[in-house]
Amino acid sequence: MVGRKVQITAFAETPLEGVDQFLDIAVQRMPDTSQLKAKDVLIEVKSSALGWVDLLMTSGQYQHMPPLPYTPGLEYCGVVLWVGEEIAPSQLNVGDEVLVDGFVSGPRSPGDYQQYGGFATYAVAPIEAILRIPKRLNFDQACNLLGSYETAYHCLITCGQLQAGETVLIHGASGATGLAAVHLAKLLGATVIATGRSDEKLAVVKAQGADYVINSKATNKDEKVRRFRGEVKALTKGKGVDVVYDGVGGAISEESLRCVKFGARFLIVGWAATPFVAKGKGQRGAPNANRLPTNLIMMKGLKVLGCPSVIATQHDPSIRPKRLQDILKWVEEGKIEPYVSHVFPLSNIKEAMKAKWNGKIIGGAAVRPIEAVK
Numbered sequence: 242m243v244g245r246k247v248q249i250t251a252f253a254e255t256p257l258e259g260v261d262q263f264l265d266i267a268v269q270r271m272p273d274t275s276q277l278k279a280k281d282v283l284i285e286v287k288s289s290a291l292g293w294v295d296l297l298m299t300s301g302q303y304q305h306m307p308p309l310p311y312t313p314g315l316e317y318c319g320v321v322l323w324v325g326e327e328i329a330p331s332q333l334n335v336g337d338e339v340l341v342d343g344f345v346s347g348p349r350s351p352g353d354y355q356q357y358g359g360f361a362t363y364a365v366a367p368i369e370a371i372l373r374i375p376k377r378l379n380f381d382q383a384c385n386l387l388g389s390y391e392t393a394y395h396c397l398i399t400c401g402q403l404q405a406g407e408t409v410l411i412h413g414a415s416g417a418t419g420l421a422a423v424h425l426a427k428l429l430g431a432t433v434i435a436t437g438r439s440d441e442k443l444a445v446v447k448a449q450g451a452d453y454v455i456n457s458k459a460t461n462k463d464e465k466v467r468r469f470r471g472e473v474k475a476l477t478k479g480k481g482v483d484v485v486y487d488g489v490g491g492a493i494s495e496e497s498l499r500c501v502k503f504g505a506r507f508l509i510v511g512w513a514a515t516p517f518v519a520k521g522k523g524q525r526g527a528p529n530a531n532r533l534p535t536n537l538i539m540m541k542g543l544k545v546l547g548c549p550s551v552i553a554t555q556h557d558p559s560i561r562p563k564r565l566q567d568i569l570k571w572v573e574e575g576k577i578e579p580y581v582s583h584v585f586p587l588s589n590i591k592e593a594m595k596a597k598w599n600g601k602i603i604g605g606a607a608v609r610p611i612e613a614v615k
């Protein structure tokens with residue numbers, strides 16, 4: 242069967258320029274299995290997560306740049322169409338439903354499988370990348386599991402050591418990784434104060450478990466972010482929070498430094514508000530990097546922790562097995578469940594990517610190459 246695949250043909254100055262000018266949908270023939278390796282798996286993709294990184298990658302501003310042209314879609318699920326001769330029936334069979342690990346296969350992976358992203362009818366992955374879909378999840382939820390929850394786990398648990406009874410301030414809480422952080426923080430027994438710029442999205446964040454929500458959108462032209470120190474102090478009985486989870490960056494980071502206890506942990510997760518810290522078109526260098534005031538860091542005895550989940554795992558792979566095991570166990574136990582606000586057909590890929598970039602999504606989003614529902 243002839244399928245379709247999204248392809249990025251050049252790195253743009255910005256993600257939106259990439260989507261407008263260097264993204265197209267091409268015909269995709271089913272890969273010829275006689276050319277595949279003995280431990281390869283051919284998958285018909287049912288759903289692929291649409292992540293922030295998929296957008297950043299189009300401009301080469303992400304740390305990893307796949308060879309061009311490439312197909313985006315870091316994490317995807319589907320049905321097995323063919324397995325290589327060295328894969329035993331006890332391991333995997335045609336018709337099995339699988340989740341492909343974006344660390345091992347797909348555009349962010351380091352090896353031979355970078356060309357096979359999830360925004361395509363077909364993908365090939367090595368057997369080491371294949372995971373079973375947790376029973377409680379449908380395809381759209383399953384492909385939104387690992388990237389978001391592994392990030393939240395790495396930041397809150399591995400780096401932040403968040404404990405039951407502590408209070409965490411989560412910025413970008415309506416986002417994919419932010420909402421996963423809300424879920425994990427509640428699972429750990431922490432109190433969550435979540436911020437965002439939209440009451441509508443914050444209502445969902447609250448329904449998903451946040452104890453308190455604060456709208457941080459600027460209310461006048463003189464401020465970049467609404468001052469929320471007083472609210473956070475009131476909610477914490479004047480003490481301030483134990484941990485800040487900052488996936489937004491810019492002005493909100495500085496305001497956060499005034500909302501913390503002495504000795505708090507400040508987790509640098511990302512910079513959704515200031516995405517252009519790195520040069521476009523795959524050039525290296527960060528001329529507009531975020532800056533934090535050292536006087537506040539010093540006087541509050543803060544522990545500022547950079548939390549890049551993929552890079553940290555590449556440096557120390559031993560941090561991943563327990564993380565994966567815990568996340569998969571919590572899903573099986575029904576303790577966490579990815580929230581997916583939007584599902585797009587592949588033919589609407591440009592609209593989908595723009596919706597993600599413009600903050601229209603709550604939690605995860607999925608792209609379906611063929612419109613099938615599990």
Ligand SMILES: NC(=O)c1ccc[n+]([C@@H]2O[C@H](COP(=O)([O-])OP(=O)(O)OC[C@H]3O[C@@H](n4cnc5c(N)ncnc54)[C@H](OP(=O)(O)O)[C@@H]3O)[C@@H](O)[C@H]2O)c1
Pocket residue numbers: 292293294392412413414415416417418419436437438439442443488489509510511512513514515548549550551597598599600602604
């Ligand atoms: N540390 C890691 O390992 C890791 C892993 C994955 C991603 N990240 C980074 O973490 C950040 C968040 O990723 P994500 O996947 O959660 O992104 P996302 O789903 O797009 O969510 C980002 C959230 O940030 C909020 N935001 C506040 N100001 C914004 C602005 N000016 N523009 C856009 N959004 C703004 C939005 O919430 P409101 O609209 O409610 O304000 C949005 O929901 C990104 O910088 C990403 O690169 C880090």
